[in-house]
Amino acid sequence: MELLFFYLVALIAVISGFLVVKCQSPVNSAISLVMTFFCLAVFYVMLHAPFMAAIQILVYAGAIMVLILFVIMLLNLGAEANKRYAHSVAGGALAGVVVLLMVFYFLRQGEATGMKGPISTELIAQIGHTELIGRTMLTDFLLPFEIASILLLVAIVGAIVLAKKEV
């Protein structure tokens, strides 16, 4: 039952992912992208990662998509944006098919299971998913966490330098 559900959601994810590339209007592409994000959130729930699912919907399907839609509407992109790149579609499709075949081949050939990390299902059940993320973020990954704040600062300063009328 769970497997069937997975395949169903996976199918929707792949189809909406294809529509992101295929749609003529950028707004339609963006809406398809929202659909893909929702499917990913479902996967997170199935992997017992409810926090990731919530963040996926809040941040990606919510905040980031709103920004993308805003930009699309501000730029007023029409269908002509697509036409310019028509010639490269064939090359892209070819490369995509080759990569797909390679992935199939290698997944059939070798095994793809790895080691288990220190965090087990029992630990998650005992302590809680969200709490574990918070812990690792502020212990093991404290430095990356702090670097991320510098990253955001740089991004803000950069956006202002590039976009403000008078700096």
Added chain:
Amino acid sequence: MENLAQIAMQDVNFGAIMPSLVLVCFGMALLLVTVFSPRGKTTHVAYLSILALVVTGIVSLATWTPAGSLVGNWQEGFGGSVRLDNFATFFNIVFLIAAGLTILMSDDYLKREEYPIGEYYPLILFTTAGAMWMASGTDLMTIFLGLEVLSISLYVLAGFFRRQERSNEAGLKYFLLGAFSTGFLLYGIALIYGVTGTTKVALIGEILANNPSLLTNTMTLAGMGLMSIGFLFKIAAAPFHMWTPDVYQGAPTPITAFMSAGPKAAAFAAFLRVFVIGLAGLQDQWTSLLWILAVLTMIVGNVVAIYQTNLKRMLAYSSIAHAGYALVGMVAANAIGLSGILFYMLAYTFMNLGAFAILVLAGKKGEDNLTLDGFAGFGFKRPFLGVAMSIFLLSLMGIPPTAGFTAKFYIFAGAVEAGYIWLAIIGVLNSAVSLYYYLRVMVYMYFRDPAEDYGWVKMHAGAVLSIVVAIIGVFYLGIIPGAVMEFAKLAIF
């Protein structure tokens, strides 16, 4: 709630991030300074950022351990996320020199191009800090976020001349392709994490060594491939070099100079640490991959450079070729090859930034004159700049007694010692090809009559100082390389 009390705080140890910490604090302070400065005044910000680099340099040098990078001779902190060993310190010094020379040549350049915006300098400092995290990061997350800090600042700096179409193009192109390649790197990190259950580089190496079955695992190999794409993009190796010419040509010249030295060295540092330590078990696989890519990179860089008439573009292709030479050292992966890469990065920083400093001085507003024809007769009209340019070009060619010669010598000696004779031969042949396009610039400078009078080149103290420093560096590393090479040998793992 009782669980929360059990959280074991990791050893924080600020000593392990001291250089980058100092730099970031200076960067943030300088952002405030620019806010309270009158519009269009940036010189004091440049001086302060030089001060920041000097202080950071002193802090970095203080952590050098003369005993070498043996076990335990390092400052480790944040639960093994970062390790300040000699390897990191050597690269930190390279980044600081690159940033310092860049800032020296920038101030008057920004005024000439009419973009006196103070945020330029803090962004360079943040880029340098990002590079430091890449060199000292021992956790893939630290390396990744360091790369992101470095990249995002560079995207902004490449597109800094926001009313210039070429600069816009450079910024946007670099951003789109850079974000794409970062995706590859992150995907690779995720797969390696999936296989080993950790993001700590040393631990990955241990787990792979203890479980040989993981080495043939599809996910490990795919992770290795994807991560190498991410790093190879940053060092501009073929076939991931497509962005380089346009970005190098469009970006402000000092930023081009910086990009070709600092971030490239940072990518090499992270590449070396992750592959030589973390993926040591897969060495056969990645050496055969890098062998091909090193040859391809050298050939693409050198052959395409022949057809360039714009000097910034020519130096972009030359920088691709030089990435190829450095990759030879990584294929060899022995003591002399690896320390050769470190030496090469330092030598390349001096010679390339010197060459770009001359382009900064010789260019006119908009920089349409930085072509071969624009340099006709330059050598006699501007004797000092002509001689300096010749020195840097000779060094880029690899002619003794300059830094370029010793650097290439160590790299190729490493390749021969490791048994890659053909690779060394291909490398030397490529250097011979490069003579053509470097010498052609000198031919134009000394044997062609200037088409028109290109007026008076204003000599700026900052740019001249950076040229002088670069000349001293080129000759020091060329004539007495022993001391620095000893440092490089103490710096490898």
